Amino acid sequence: MRDPAPWQRRYERIALLSLLFGLISQYLMIGHSFGINVPLFVALFYGLYFYAVQGRIGGFDQWRGQSKSGWLLCLPIALLSLTYVLFANTLFQSLNIVVLPALAAAQTVLLTRSSAKPWYRAAFYHDVLYVAIFKPITYISVPFELFASRFLPNGFISEASSPAVSRARRIVLGLLLAAPLLLIVILLLASADSIFQSLLNRIPSLFGDVSIGNGIVRLIAAFAIALYAFCYLWTLLFRRTGEQLQTPPARLAKVRFLFDPITAETLLICFNLVYLVFAAIQFSYLFGAASGLLPEGAAYADYARQGFAQLVVVSIINLGLLLGGLHLVKREGQTAETVRKISLSLLVGCTIVMLVSAFSRLQLYEQAYGFTQTRLLVHGFMLFLGLVLLMSLIRIWREHFSLAKAYIGLAVAAYVVMNYINIDAIIAEQNSIRYSSTGKIDLEYLKTLSPDALPALVKLQKEHQNDLPALTPIIDSIRNAAIEHGSWQSWSWPQQRARDIDD
Template sequence: MTPAWKKAVRPQGGPAPAGPWVLGAVLLTGLLSTLLLGSGIGPGLLLVASAAAGGAAAAARAARRRARPWTLAWAATALLLLAVPALSEAGWPVFLALAGALAAGSLALHGGRRWAGVLLGAAGLLLAVAPGAAWVWEGLRARSLPARDRWWPVLRAAGLALVLLLVFGGLFAGADAAFADLLSGVVPSVPVAEVPLRVLLFGGGAALALAAARTAASPRRWDRLPVSPARPRGLLEWALPLVVLDVLFAVFIGVQLVVLFGGYAAVLHSTGLTYAQYARQGFWQLLCVTVLTLAVVAAAHRRAPRATRRDTVLARCLLGALCLLTVVVVASALRRMQLYVDAYGLTQLRVWVGAVEIWLGVVLLLLMAAGLLRSGRWLPRAVVLSAAVGVLAYGLASPDALVARQNVSRFDRTGRIDLDYLRLLSADAVPALDRLPEPQRSCALEEVAGTLERESPPWYATSLSEARARALLRDHPLVDPEDACDRAGQPVDDRRIGY
């Protein structure tokens, strides 16, 4: 027996059989995945995604589905996120960009307005892989093959052209080394040992393209997922905890203002903490406070009494005050992070948690705006879009480059630098680390220079930052990299990686 929720989200009527344009786009996506993604992720990913998007557009047009403003917004967001791997080399920002692009692309195909529709629609593309395979099989069965006298001349001409291309291309490559080098950089080569990987890439690319086309033709309606309403609580039972929490937040913010105007010296003397310990001790607690506050606001809004206008006004006032006070807590947490960075430098983890804290503050501002506008229909999409924009900004800002620039500037001021940590950064950090004097420069760049020397991916798997790093290291080679770290002799900070 089919569960009720599956019946609710199931689209009315099945999609029409997959047309030739859809099948062609699916095969093209699989082929491009095989040829372009086996050597790495870079500009080639945009070509693969474009082929898959073409198949989805053809399926949507055949189903007479029109693109709406939010559809275009999600599609543009996915496209921008896919540009991050073409620009950056750092692994974590690239991974987040790929995950965000997949979620934004899924939302462009599914749509959705409510929380259930937006959150489940972001992951719905993965659930359409199996239905996509069944859909294309039905399309092949429903579509009769053309007569032999129509397809045989085309196949014969294509085979002859391929043979001529291979023969004469091989002869020209053997006759001129420059042409052979150009040909190897333009035309992907597939070693025998990589055949299983390439087959897997073909299947994965084709499966995702099928899922996108199937969803574009007939998406599941996650907005129809039944959600049982919560039973409102009594006014006293609901309001008293919020009043107490608002007062607690206000007292804490008052203490922070006293510390701000009274200076840190008195606080450090009374607590017995060091300057960095005071900043480090508070940030994680304040980050937890922000996350828990969002959970409290969500639960309180769901259980808020709405019998009278007074109940509605009181709910907005208490929840709005809590959100506003939490925004101040976010600012306090970011201030503590800045104190700790000034003391011990910037790391990838500190950039990441700071970005998360800023995004949580944006979510709180969106909640306040929804309360003031007295309409929250736009809120789910706005929150998810803010997350996607945050991931995009995080990737374009290049955390490794930020870390390198801050630590190089700190070295110029204080003479202290953690070369052991900077050696772990990606090619994004090379332009900033290139500003260091010798031997610190050669020590910091030894690892990434060795990686770039060992690996030589083709153009479609090379990011812009990697190409820039290669050019800098080629124009300004390292000086005795094996002995550079011994000659640097720099003191190492004692709090570099753990936080």
């Protein structure tokens, strides 16, 4: 591994400390009421801040910008953070959620002279708001570029290393890249499928006492805190409002994300191994064999109709992995290319299995709880996603196939089809069929349907006139709303059909 420049070593340490800050912060805050965790959080932030702003210009010059006013703010900030330990007044605790960050932002801007305005002028607070909220957003890509400049080819992989050592480093990098997203995916899959979750529970202390949902929330919170902390510090290091102090190192802007093929293949193999286990469970579910694998006390009917939303989310994540595997992997030799294509094809296959499972689960859910517009739109989206994956599969093996053209054409066609399938009529028809077989129907939801649903509702009324007297006012309400504005300029086929039914 090459010896990085001093500025890069420093920025990497700031990034790592920001990540550590995010992880500790979520541990202190998530799931706990305010107390001693507040002053601890404030102390951690200032420890990170004072480390970052040493030699604030490029990491070499002496730290400048000390201001008596800035240092004086240490007292109210410390005292206000301690109020969460000393008192329990809910009004001031709520107010201090806003006041403490505002004072901290003003102090950090003062101490680093990130605003040229005096603190007693309104313009200074405009600069504080800009530096604290808006400017960090523009630097969101910086930590990823910093990481890429060090760990992608010509960085983490040293030309002087032996082939075995180089390959091992690439594999380790792939494992490190896979770990965070794979953890989220595993949590989603466990939330979607109780058999998969029971399989995970057999691995001792894999997640400890952290629940699936809580684990995802904690990971997202840690990442968000770390990303914001780093971007805010980067703003203070390199940007003075109204004038450019120093541009971040130019090489960061030139890095193109092209992953080493061994690293990418390691990442894809990790995901595919998990997906193959999950796909095997889904096949058992689709053929009805899963009922014998369920944990004690779990009902097969409940198992089968849950988790479709999580499976759709995982499918979208997989689409992102697929596109990354197509466009962000360095091409290196025929063998590596073949492995990449097979890995991506396997990813597509497993994702399609997930979509089929999600589609089946949603159908069972609709049979149990009724048909709605949202549920039918999700059906349509899953079909669209499946076609997108098939187009992507073609692209994996045919380099000159244009995904952009295929995606855009497919999206336009899918949108037109969804407009023409008459979704409200389908909802009314399917809910009528469900009522005939189960005796259950959501009349309140039927009130929200458009006149497109009238033919099916009128047919249901005729078939079950004695059983559904409440359906008559619903039909009348929809019909009256359709024909209320009877001018020729407002003519439409549903309106005309409503009049014909009335006649």
